[in-house]
Amino acid sequence: MSANSRPAHGEHPTREALRMFARSPVAVVGFALLGAIVALALLGPMLMPADPFDIVAAPLSPPSFQEALLGTDQQGRDVLTGIVHGGRATLAVGLSAALVSVLIGITVGAIAGFFGGTIDEILMRVTEFFQVLPALLFSMVLVTLFTPTLMTIALSIGAVSWTATARLTRAEFLKLKELDFVAAEHVIGAGKGRIIWGVILPNALPPLIVSATFAIGTAILFEASLSFLGLGDPNRMSWGLMIGSSRSYILSSWWAVTFPGCMIFLTVLAVSLIGDGLNDALNPKLRERR
Amino acid sequence: MTAAGLLRIEGLSVEFGSGDNLARVLNDVAFEMKPRETLGIVGESGCGKSMTALAIMRLVPNPPGRISAGRIVLGGEDLLQATDARMRDIRGNRIAMIFQEPMTSLNPVFTVGSQIAESLTLHLGLSGAAARARGVELLKAVGIPSPEQRFDAYPHQLSGGMRQRVMIAMAIACEPELLIADEPTTALDVTVQAQIFDLLRSIQQARGMGLILITHDMGVIAEMTDRVVVMYGGRVVEQGATRDVLARPAHPYTRGLVACVPTLEMDGDGEPADLPEIPGVVPSIWELQTGCPFADRCNVVLPWCRQEMPAATLIGVAHWVACWQRQEGRP
Numbered sequence: 149m150s151a152n153s154r155p156a157h158g159e160h161p162t163r164e165a166l167r168m169f170a171r172s173p174v175a176v177v178g179f180a181l182l183g184a185i186v187a188l189a190l191l192g193p194m195l196m197p198a199d200p201f202d203i204v205a206a207p208l209s210p211p212s213f214q215e216a217l218l219g220t221d222q223q224g225r226d227v228l229t230g231i232v233h234g235g236r237a238t239l240a241v242g243l244s245a246a247l248v249s250v251l252i253g254i255t256v257g258a259i260a261g262f263f264g265g266t267i268d269e270i271l272m273r274v275t276e277f278f279q280v281l282p283a284l285l286f287s288m289v290l291v292t293l294f295t296p297t298l299m300t301i302a303l304s305i306g307a308v309s310w311t312a313t314a315r316l317t318r319a320e321f322l323k324l325k326e327l328d329f330v331a332a333e334h335v336i337g338a339g340k341g342r343i344i345w346g347v348i349l350p351n352a353l354p355p356l357i358v359s360a361t362f363a364i365g366t367a368i369l370f371e372a373s374l375s376f377l378g379l380g381d382p383n384r385m386s387w388g389l390m391i392g393s394s395r396s397y398i399l400s401s402w403w404a405v406t407f408p409g410c411m412i413f414l415t416v417l418a419v420s421l422i423g424d425g426l427n428d429a430l431n432p433k434l435r436e437r438r
Numbered sequence: 439m440t441a442a443g444l445l446r447i448e449g450l451s452v453e454f455g456s457g458d459n460l461a462r463v464l465n466d467v468a469f470e471m472k473p474r475e476t477l478g479i480v481g482e483s484g485c486g487k488s489m490t491a492l493a494i495m496r497l498v499p500n501p502p503g504r505i506s507a508g509r510i511v512l513g514g515e516d517l518l519q520a521t522d523a524r525m526r527d528i529r530g531n532r533i534a535m536i537f538q539e540p541m542t543s544l545n546p547v548f549t550v551g552s553q554i555a556e557s558l559t560l561h562l563g564l565s566g567a568a569a570r571a572r573g574v575e576l577l578k579a580v581g582i583p584s585p586e587q588r589f590d591a592y593p594h595q596l597s598g599g600m601r602q603r604v605m606i607a608m609a610i611a612c613e614p615e616l617l618i619a620d621e622p623t624t625a626l627d628v629t630v631q632a633q634i635f636d637l638l639r640s641i642q643q644a645r646g647m648g649l650i651l652i653t654h655d656m657g658v659i660a661e662m663t664d665r666v667v668v669m670y671g672g673r674v675v676e677q678g679a680t681r682d683v684l685a686r687p688a689h690p691y692t693r694g695l696v697a698c699v700p701t702l703e704m705d706g707d708g709e710p711a712d713l714p715e716i717p718g719v720v721p722s723i724w725e726l727q728t729g730c731p732f733a734d735r736c737n738v739v740l741p742w743c744r745q746e747m748p749a750a751t752l753i754g755v756a757h758w759v760a761c762w763q764r765q766e767g768r769p
């Protein structure tokens with residue numbers, strides 16, 4: 149197994165994609181940015197153990213070095229502590245909502261694309277139904293039906309945002325299922341489940357990984373929208389909740405909304421940059437290998 | 439012969455579409471194979487060679503295709519009556535198949551070793567070190583140098599000839615009784631073609647498999663096969679021992695093929711020649727014709743050839759032809 153004796157084109161596809169990813173400046177910036185945000189969310193609360201719901205100063209105090217570095221909101225809560233503590237909830241909702249959306253999307257798309265015919269017809273009608281549904285409104289309905297917790301918020305965001313992944317997966321499956329190596333798999337007697345999940349899906353992964361990355365960004369924005377409309381979990385500090393609770397004071401006290409807004413913006417930007425980088429690294433590779 | 443047979447196909451018909459779009463892609467195909475025999479299927483593009491192979495595997499794309507009639511008996515068991523689970527058990531285990539295009543027949547995201555091991559796991563319950571050991575053994579058996587290393591290689595790291603060897607290793611992994619090779623060398627260089635045929639022949643002899651070899655090339659038929667089935671327009675027009683058919687071709691279509699055999703080995707540009715030009719075109723499968731499919735191109739056509747398909751007539755030892763020229767009388 150002398151890796152260095154192999155010709156360059158014989159490099160493992162995954163490793164080559166990683167190398168291309170690491171070479172793209174956009175991807176590296178996105179990765180560094182997201183790394184910093186994740187580190188802040190994970191480690192910050194330990195460094196600033198204060199309760200983000202505690203009142204520390206007069207309501208709506210502007211940023212100052214004496215009291216609150218980034219100011220306080222309309223209840224006198226520290227914006228900086230809120231930002232440090234709110235990252236976990238925002239990222240957790242973003243990740244789990246994206247996971248839910250990708251899982252539903254891949255399952256629906258894979259089954260539709262693989263089986264075709266009536267099954268495809270029905271699943272695609274369902275997908276269209278969810279696609280024309282006003283997503284924000286529908287997830288608002290879902291969240292209000294259940295109590296808004298991180299879990300129900302993630303589920304309701306996932307439940308309205310899977311259609312693009314489903315279409316992408318279906319298209320990949322339609323293309324891949326005709327290929328010889330899939331026929332070869334039928335020929336050795338492999339079952340349908342194994343062919344769907346173990347043979348076709350791994351080949352469809354590159355574009356799906358890219359789409360899953362973008363799904364995280366979308367889900368974070370979604371969570372912010374829900375919180376802004378007052379449908380977030382009121383007991384967990386999140387950036388969306390901070391914006392939502394201070395939204396009436398945006399003109400008089402810009403800091404209470406702007407700082408958490410910047411965090412959301414930076415996070416979504418980082419995720420999109422990574423998605424772009426992955427797209428560049430994975431897609432040309434995909435075309436070259438077929 | 440029936441009892442000791444390996445494979446017997448009777449009245450096999452495959453249809454695509456329905457109503458006005460009905461196309462009968464295979465029509466009343468019948469032939470038999472003995473164990474250890476090499477059977478060639480020859481005929482021009484679109485005559486149904488691959489479809490016959492897929493039907494034996496019961497992998498005719500459905501929809502739109504379906505096996506509409508017939509029996510496919512493997513060692514006494516009618517495959518057309520078998521359950522799906524039983525068929526999965528048979529595929530890869532008792533019947534194996536290799537395709538024309540080795541470049542695309544292997545999954546690009548997994549190592550060749552894991553793909554060979556899959557069949558072993560599926561049918562023989564081997565996994566881990568046992569599957570690896572057996573896989574390396576198979577790679578060695580198909581003549582792949584340094585099989586230990588190749589086991590962990592990805593398909594794109596191997597040449598076309600190597601990949602076809604890997605496909606053969608996968609196919610013989612479970613010691614099948616029957617191996618179907620559908621134009622296994624069309625995509626390869628001439629020198630590599632000869633090597634692959636040598637390999638197929640030695641493996642077949644060593645393991646006592648039946649081999650169905652699908653090809654366009656009468657030279658390959660002459661060199662490799664014991665018996666030959668000549669297909670035209672979805673029908674078997676002639677079949678018999680290869681040397682009988684080559685020496686005394688009875689169907690006008692076979693005669694056209696055989697006429698060119700001596701020059702078939704290589705033509706001017708070093709490529710093996712394709713089937714010789716026979717005037718006319720293959721009839722569209724979309725027109726369901728009643729008569730002989732070859733009638734429009736036949737140089738000895740009789741008035742009633744277009745009305746009714748002649749039955750297969752025995753004209754020698756296990757040598758059949760479906761041609762009105764060789765029938766007593768007329769319909």
Ligand SMILES: Nc1ncnc2c1ncn2[C@@H]1O[C@H](COP(=O)(O)OP(=O)(O)OP(=O)(O)O)[C@@H](O)[C@H]1O
Nearest residue numbers: 454463482483484485486487488489490499502723
């Ligand atoms: N999905 C399909 N729908 C309709 N007709 C089909 C389909 N697949 C194959 N056919 C038809 O079945 C016939 C037989 O095809 P088959 O692939 O068996 O030919 P072949 O003898 O293997 O040709 P080749 O030498 O080119 O491989 C062809 O006329 C083809 O048009």
Ligand SMILES: [Mg+2]
Nearest residue numbers: 487488489620
């Ligand atoms: Mg074919």
